[in-house]
Amino acid sequence: MDEKNQTTGAPAASEADVLLDVQDLKVSYHTYAGVVQSVRGVSFSLEPGGTLAIVGESGCGKSVSAKAIMGLVKDPGVVDPQSHIVFKGRDTATFTKEDWRSYKGGSASMIFQEALSALDPTTRVGKQITEAILAHEKVSKEEAKKRAIELLHEVGIPEPERRFKQFPHELSGGMRQRVMISIAFACNPELLICDEPTTALDVTIQDQILSEIREMQRRHGTAVIMITHDMGVVADIARDMVVMYSGLIVERGSVADIFAHPRHPYTKALLAAVPRVDQSRSDELAAIQGTPPDLINPPTGCPFCTRCPYRMDVCTKAMPSETDFGSGHRASCWLHDERSPRVDEVIQAASEEGGAR
């Protein structure tokens, strides 16, 4: 990977080839139980046309990060004022209401996990596409309708004229997600955030939807952030990935590097949990023991220490810093600290054990 394509390294790349630069993003939710620190300082960047996967289990803050980038964090959620989300060199914190409106759905759009709940049940699908077009461009209603039908055709919906007039409940699950894709691409966005777009679909449809997203991305030159917990999706679509755990990025790098040499015990465990075709049916599926930490009182040390098989004393006491493994591959784990004992053996053994394939 050459320097120009690096999307996950430190946000140091020159502004020209960075589409989105997220720095120290913190989001918290004020609840009766206390302040839930959903995202606790996340930084990454994305170049125009690039694809980044954000991976992690439920509640790790990946969806909240996506919402923050889209400006959709709602009360009781609060984005820390020290956070910076810089889109094409402009900090979204300086956006006016009008800027936000042209950004949402215009420059940046989002595909949601469940198309059924993300489409208004009482509005015809066609209208939901045209209103996205009409919100951003000065075109006539007929023109918008023509464009919408073209879009439906483009995402592989047969009989687009008929589908245009139908209600969401009259479409199949895959078709609904295609409608969501056509809404997302209605105004040629430069950034598309997909929040687990295939989780609610069955496997064959998942594949079709992913190819549709990839195809649309290629055609429109859109940069994609793919939020998922499915390693198969990551391998399929992304070039770079970040692994999130309890509101923090624990590992980042190219998908190839991370799949080949996962450096963080959590990444290793995630990869080991992927079911394999050659696995015997009697074998139990690998799982990560324990539960993620409480984000109302996050641990002072490494958040994964309670579930980590390689825990050391220091892990419970202090946050590890990022270790660079070259070409943008970094992980935050004490095992890679130079003061840590027999790092190489532990990692080697772990790689063989976790990724023995």
Added chain:
Amino acid sequence: MVKYALKRFATMIVMLFIVATATFFMLAAVPGDALTERTARLPEDVAARVYARYGLDKPAPERYVITMRGLVVGDFGESIVFPGQTVQSVIAEKGPISLRLGFQQVILGVGIGLILGVIATVRKNTWVDYGIIAFSILMVSVPTLVFGLLLQQVFAGTLGWFPVIGWPSGDELMFGGWEYTVLPTLAGSFGYMAMYARLLKASMSDVLGQDYILAAEARGLSKGQIVRRHMIRNAAIPIVTKLPMTIAMCLTGSFYIETIFAIPGLGRYYIQAISGRDVTMVMGFTVVIAAMYMVVIFLTDILYHVVDPRIQLAGKTSR
């Protein structure tokens, strides 16, 4: 659609029959009748003639057959308490009064209720919201009877802005004579205000948390567009089901309000008929009211389908 309507119509006939039968036998089971007091001091043969005039001398099963036969052709019979009055004549005379009162109450109550509901949603978790909810709880908790008397005391008594009792009649029956209608309308509308404010707030809050609202925002729609295009229609579903019932309720008149403000409406008459054991009138009114409710429920079901296309009417094949 036609098949569905026919099916519903058949069900309505059966239900009306059951309502009429139940009402008849319940009334027949009550000891004493409308003539007991009137004939108490009359000689026996005169009393018997009075009974015969109203057909109350016949045994219950026979009266049942006569009554049901009358219902089929729309002849409910003559009032026992007020000679010469029939159900039709009473409805024609008192119906417009209750109708106007009810409509004014519903328009004011539902209108203000919906506005309050929207405000409470938009200003959620502020003192405005809390204030509206506190007001609603107070309004549903206090009986209309108390409101009526309080309003009379303050605005008609102490301040003297409005007449204490009475209702416009003659030319002003349906329009005009507003000073008489203000207090009764107000007293009866508080309950609707409270009910609709809370109903709309609940359904708006529910809709607000839905993904499609977030998705609409992510599409770049303005707040106003989201409210108009996506929130109102979805939040209207529970309102639409409640509204026809409210209208039906207002048409049948409100006993307390009509009594306190001495309004000669249907609600007061119905209660008087019941306490006077005016069997024919009670039967007639009950059947008419039941029929009206059934039609309203039928219309509600159709309205449901109009606002929410997901709801399919039975008998119609989906997709």
